[in-house]
Amino acid sequence: MRLFCVFFISLLSLFTNAGTMDSWFRDFKRSATPTQLYAFLHAMPKGGDLHHHLTGSGYPQWWYALATDKDSNGGYEYYTRVSPSLCQGLSPDTFGPDNPFMLFRTVQASTWRRLPDCEKTHYRSLSALSDEQKAAFLNSVRLDKQHEGRNEFFETHWQRLNELTRNPYIVGQLLVKNMQAYQTENVRYLETQVNVHGMMDATGSPLSAETALSILLEALNSPTAKATGVTVKFQYALLRFLPNAEEQLATIYAFVDGHRKDYVGINMVGREDNDKGHPLRFLPALRMLRHKYPAIPLAFHAGEVDEPNHHVRDTLLLGADRIGHGLNTITDPETLLLMRHGPYLIEINLISNLLLEYVEDFQSHPFGEYLRLGIPVALSTDDRGMWGATLTDEFYVAVRAFNLSWTELRTLTENSIEYSFLAKPQKYALKSSLSASLDEFEDKAPQSNFISVSVPTDRFICRREPSLCSAPKE
Numbered sequence: 001m002r003l004f005c006v007f008f009i010s011l012l013s014l015f016t017n018a019g020t021m022d023s024w025f026r027d028f029k030r031s032a033t034p035t036q037l038y039a040f041l042h043a044m045p046k047g048g049d050l051h052h053h054l055t056g057s058g059y060p061q062w063w064y065a066l067a068t069d070k071d072s073n074g075g076y077e078y079y080t081r082v083s084p085s086l087c088q089g090l091s092p093d094t095f096g097p098d099n100p101f102m103l104f105r106t107v108q109a110s111t112w113r114r115l116p117d118c119e120k121t122h123y124r125s126l127s128a129l130s131d132e133q134k135a136a137f138l139n140s141v142r143l144d145k146q147h148e149g150r151n152e153f154f155e156t157h158w159q160r161l162n163e164l165t166r167n168p169y170i171v172g173q174l175l176v177k178n179m180q181a182y183q184t185e186n187v188r189y190l191e192t193q194v195n196v197h198g199m200m201d202a203t204g205s206p207l208s209a210e211t212a213l214s215i216l217l218e219a220l221n222s223p224t225a226k227a228t229g230v231t232v233k234f235q236y237a238l239l240r241f242l243p244n245a246e247e248q249l250a251t252i253y254a255f256v257d258g259h260r261k262d263y264v265g266i267n268m269v270g271r272e273d274n275d276k277g278h279p280l281r282f283l284p285a286l287r288m289l290r291h292k293y294p295a296i297p298l299a300f301h302a303g304e305v306d307e308p309n310h311h312v313r314d315t316l317l318l319g320a321d322r323i324g325h326g327l328n329t330i331t332d333p334e335t336l337l338l339m340r341h342g343p344y345l346i347e348i349n350l351i352s353n354l355l356l357e358y359v360e361d362f363q364s365h366p367f368g369e370y371l372r373l374g375i376p377v378a379l380s381t382d383d384r385g386m387w388g389a390t391l392t393d394e395f396y397v398a399v400r401a402f403n404l405s406w407t408e409l410r411t412l413t414e415n416s417i418e419y420s421f422l423a424k425p426q427k428y429a430l431k432s433s434l435s436a437s438l439d440e441f442e443d444k445a446p447q448s449n450f451i452s453v454s455v456p457t458d459r460f461i462c463r464r465e466p467s468l469c470s471a472p473k474e
């Protein structure tokens with residue numbers, strides 16, 4: 001009986017706290033300046049970032065610093081195209097994937113040395129760029145202009161980074177930088193998509209996936225990374241529209257099965273407006289692989305398209321437990337009903353969806369509807385390096401555009417651990433520590449003024465949606 005009373009009282013105090021905090025937060029939202037609201041969300045304990053592409057999460061200045069520092073990048077040197085070349089003359093291939101007019105396509109020195117002499121003259125060592133060229137290089141992998149959108153992102157950013165993404169030392173250091181950045185934002189878990197096949201050494205020879213992974217793990221287990229306190233697990237990503245994607249999926253299954261300590265899931269990525277990668281294409285391959293291997297958690301991109309279709313439903317049929325983006329679930333009522341209070345989570349990437357033109361504005365984003373219908377959702381950052389954003393920015397946009405309550409903020413945060421692919425004991429430990437930190441934050445927040453955190457001034461989202469960064473209407 002006494003135990004029951006203690007339990008009842010603590011449950012009561014939990015409800016009272018949550019209710020008090022909701023009421024305090026409602027008033028705080030009305031009176032806070034944008035800076036105070038941002039600082040509150042920055043300080044708020046956060047769970048995990050569940051939708052994160054590691055090579056898309058390097059800010060351009062990180063890429064540049066790592067690419068030009070042989071001591072931290074494994075001794076590699078890089079060259080980037082600084083003037084358009086027509087060395088081969090005009091041909092039908094001129095506007096193909098290796099478009100010679102694409103500036104800042106970057107290759108490692110071993111590749112540059114093999115280029116024809118005429119081509120070489122159009123490249124310059126990254127370390128020798130003029131200030132103007134360096135600024136242009138940095139901007140070439142940022143989605144910061146009004147006219148830049150989906151095509152710029154899918155068709156030029158990756159092609160420019162090119163061989164930089166095939167250096168496991170750079171990728172490892174990007175991971176450490178992400179962990180450090182997340183520590184400052186009070187994020188405690190990262191489930192990042194990172195591949196290790198196709199890496200090269202500084203001479204241009206292929207590195208085995210095992211070697212590349214060991215280089216990545218060395219960075220992950222370094223004292224600097226450990227000091228952040230951020231737990232990291234990997235997902236392996238399959239580029240879905242490739243002709244041999246089924247073969248690659250089999251290779252990925254075998255690899256992830258052999259490295260379950262570090263790899264906790266598989267993802268399926270790539271432009272969904274390329275129908276060659278449609279979900280049901282992979283049903284036979286996945287059924288065969290499920291026959292062969294113990295279960296591997298799947299988090300697939302789906303519904304990141306403009307038109308209505310049943311791809312989210314089809315992706316659940318593929319066996320996915322989490323859906324990346326899930327934007328067009330809103331147009332599929334049966335699937336929407338299936339997901340209400342269900343076991344499947346939609347990973348929401350608000351800033352990505354706006355900048356890649358999948359929504360006109362946040363008014364037309366279905367996030368609020370999903371959240372308030374009881375569909376499990378969590379906020380994540382996708383390729384934040386290319387839009388200069390942070391997880392705090394996602395929360396900031398969500399609060400401003402959807403008037404989130406404290407209880408909703410807490411649910412989003414807790415979902416990001418609850419629906420992670422962590423093993424049960426680790427998940428339980430993270431959930432408990434997050435819950436304790438959130439309780440403590442609830443106690444302290446009303447006494448804080450939230451102006452001590454410096455807010456980044458160059459936030460692209462403020463330029464795209466200035467109203468979100470101006471003072472709220474009284």
Ligand SMILES: [Zn+2]
Binds near residue numbers: 324
């Ligand atoms: Zn994504």
